[in-house]
Amino acid sequence: MGAAPQQVSSAQQVPAPPQSAQSDDRAAEQPIVPEAEFDKALPPLSSDINAPLEQITLEPVGTPPPVAATPPATNGTATVQPTPATVVPAPVDLDQPLPPLASFDSVPLVTVADKAEKNPEIRYETVVAGLDKVGLEDEFKAHSVLKGKGKAANAAVVSARAHEDEELAGRVMRAAGYYDGTAVGTIETIPNEPGRVRARINATPGKLYHLGAVKVDAQPTVPSDLIANALALKTGDPIEAGRVQGAEANIATVLPQNGYPFAKVGQRDILLDELTTTGDYTLPIDTGPRATFGGYTTTGKLAFDAHHVGVLARFKPGQIYDSRKVDDLRQALIATGLFSTASVEPVKTGKPGPEGTEQVDLLVRQVAGPKRSLSVSGGYSTGEGFKLEGSFTNRNLFPPEGALILNVVGGSQEQGAGATFKRSNAGKRDRTFSAGVTADHSNYDAYNAFTGTVFARMSYDSTPIWQKKFTWALGVELTGTNESVYDFGRARDVRRTYFIAALPGQAQWDTTDSLLNPTKGYRVKLSLSPETSVQGNISPYVRSLAEVSGYYPISDSIVLAGRVRAASIAGVSRDDLAPSRRYYGGGGGSVRGYGYQRLGPFDPKGDPVGGRSLNEFSIEARYRFGNFGIVPFFDGGNSYESVLPKGQDLRFGAGIGGRFYTNFGPLRLDVATPLNKRKGDGLIALYISIGQAF
Template structure:
């Protein structure tokens, strides 16, 4: 198709006007008419150029020039508005020259362009959605680091926990200040940016963004002529976005377990819950624990996987679980029955055959075997002996494999103390001479104030867990601050004990003893008095209620102990019956990092005057576990010569503050203390004489308990008391 165009004179002149400078406006119509070219023969018009057809002055008044020819006709026709005539002329030009020039003037139709794929692709891109950024609030993590979060806490309720966690993991926080820290800060800022993004995903914010900004920190020139700015700063704008939720939850074959409802309840994640990776780990641990405590020794759980669907803003969790069947205990098998038989191990165990299998009871058995001190290593593994069937659980036996530890021990010690003088001690022990767990120990002491020889038989875990049978025979010659006694004794006890591994809320002891002793109160005045012989038989028993949180280093709770010992004593042909009784109570309370501890003790001898009782069975106070600042048995009634006589009643009080310090990573405590004690001659305290002691101690905490060093001084000393006394022991004073 060819497009034929007839251009009016005004259009042609307008085209020409783009190349010719317009003259001043106001050229008259008459001037334009005077300059109008005369008509040319039509035969010659075709040979004329466009510049020849259009005079230069026509450019100044194209409309006027185009309408000259029809102006007169318009007047004759009664057309008042010349512009209307001009418009009519423009719409249908009658100038033969112009018509002849435009006849046959054709403009070809342009070819259609092929579409450009790149342009098309760009056109199809949707315009980005412009989101208004929330108002941010800053948190100064350190001088070098700032975090900014949305001011609306509902957008990120985990903000406080998030900041604390970031502080612990941030590489910037480990940056040391100095002139070379600026490039390090920039590098570590990139690492922290990746850390923040990963942490956002951990909390379920998979569309979160982190904007990093580094400012300050300009380094000096090579010649060090420029100042160095060593205070760079990094700011992270943390924009959590929308939090994802848990989608589908797949727990493998868990639904085949008989206790599915209980097990599923232990894995508390449900579809629609806010997504958090930490919670997956915690709930998986809870599920493992519930499986192990509900009778599933062979349960297997594979690693969890999380499939994130950004279209749904959800994560589908898969945790393949194979319960492996439910079982009960069916016995214990020892790999060395002559050493520790399966029957004895069953006494140690805290379960009976037929009880539902529990992983904690299996672990407890292992710890109890280690606590015997007879083995160096032990493994306990469940083994199926009967499979589950007909809805009934199967049975497993626990296979116990262990390595024997060295059974014989030879030990020795040498020391010196202001109270004891020089002391040499040696012992030999065989811890399984009478299997199972029957030990024999021979001990001897040679010292300035003490000589002793003893043989002790002990049967641990006797007839039941943590029950101990002890028989001790000894001969001693001991001189304390108050008593000089030579004794031969046989003592037996049966007790249920607390120990470092298994602290018990109730422990008790019962026993009996018979002894022959030749003794007197210590002679200080220089007047020798004869020794007196006593034959004593007694029964004794004690019980302790313990709610404290640690056996050697309690920080809260209380302890209450009661002791009773009815005895009969025969001396100089006369028999004396009496009852020794004592009560102890202590309480512990934490106040911040400090532990406040208090103790009270009361004791009495009922039924006989103190003078009729052997001096070693009377009551005294003083020492590291009594009133600090005084020697052992250094507090009590004295005669006119200043010699101790002992009493029939006792009262003690102690207060101390165990103050935590930062020394050696918090292993050191400083302990100021004050103690008081009173011993009376009668069986009822009269508080006529009270001794006070005070001082300060240091505790160094170890894995087996605190090592105690106390330095005490008497506040109202007598002539027999030293100005300073030092005590060293394991564990707290009470």
């Protein structure tokens, strides 16, 4: 009989361990399968390493595994009876070759999830509270990720955006001096509006921190208050990031402008006091030595040497270093058009300068660009016909900055060619010397001329990169021209040859903001040219012209532009002048609506003969939208046989133009009509060119 079971409380009842587990410790240390019995069960191994592997038999798919018989139990010890393995032959398919890859169907299976419709988006609205009290709500909204209202794929996306805006609110408050500010973003559902949630950003700015002690750790400067005046921070100012960073940036700018090219602004330290809501500010600055300009060195692929760099500089050795003058020198280098890249930087020399300073040299790093260029321009206007101009330029054929320019003009009524030598910055900054020869044939209603000219000119000019307020030019011209002219005494056209010597001069004062497309400012130009014409006898005279133009912006998109011009030739009769030296009105740069040179006196055949005086005016309203513009205009004027222009017999033209604005200036297309049309005047005149009319 078995022993009766013990009675235990429910708290003590545990499953009884198997009888085999109740053996003593010595029995527990014995191996479950004796080693000799395990080795005996292993199959014999061949000593031939090249022998083929034994065949492995597999059970066919779907064959249930054999069920072992329940082992008999003896005195609580289970004895396992081994069951012989059933050898099943391998499936026939495994002996067959694999089918080719091309026979497999590569189209993926379509699941129910693939056919499910796209999850609907949810919409949200944003509520911001607390920032308006300290004037930071607009700053927050300008950088917000939520952007007030919107939609997202799911609520998790809205939550992520709210978290970003929560951090943004904290940064905005700290940047404004609210260092104790906190912000919490939450997402809440909107009752009775499924698919919509509300993102709420609640900000608590706290108290505004102000500057306590302001200390600058730097070497003495000249003048002694240079840094203090530049820092512009004082005790009691709000600790605003923009204000502090702007003050430090100002120091980094002012010091190099006043003799400290190597100044370095260190990392600020602000010690905040929560009790007083103040912060003590400390800024380390290494001013470096006070410096004066020394010499020049240059390296790289050179366009010209260090001596010519000194010609471009607007300062002299020994002057206090000023970074603004260094920037000016860099701009002058770029304006030459000879460089791909150019930089200027100060270099310590260790040499003493005046007033306890140290001399610094300027290192100019040059990378010379292509010297040669081709350019083409063209246009059309009623009276002048088509005109195409091309030029070839070698900008540095004669270093430094000695250019050779070859140009050609081809048109329906003008053909010509010329060669010009041009030396920019000729011995002095912004001074240009040029000399050349031209040959030209012109065939207009006013005259038919074959003209050759030799000229030389010294000028102080503006460029699109460096526009100057005051410019001037002085020159000399020798011209020989054979022209058709109407002889009123003979009542027919004759050809005459004229030899002309001239000393043309010009001065201009320009306050506009652009050479090709001014929007504000004014220009005043005066031209004077004493000349002598030799045609049988010597006839000295003076040609003069005055022009004033102004530009007034009515709004961001509309500019009101106006121009007045008057000209005179004194000292000679009109008929003793070469027709090409007389004044004519009409055309794209004059009174639009009338043909080129067709304003003024006429001969009996109806061809213009020109005059000795001229007056003109123009008014335009330039409306621009993007890269396009519309320009209605009204012009008036005439030319006269008298020495001085008259206020009567004015001719008027009006029209409208289109503009296409490019980075090199506006493309202009104007259509105009004469308002007091004469016999022979066309109904419509067309003008196409580059640049504004004036």
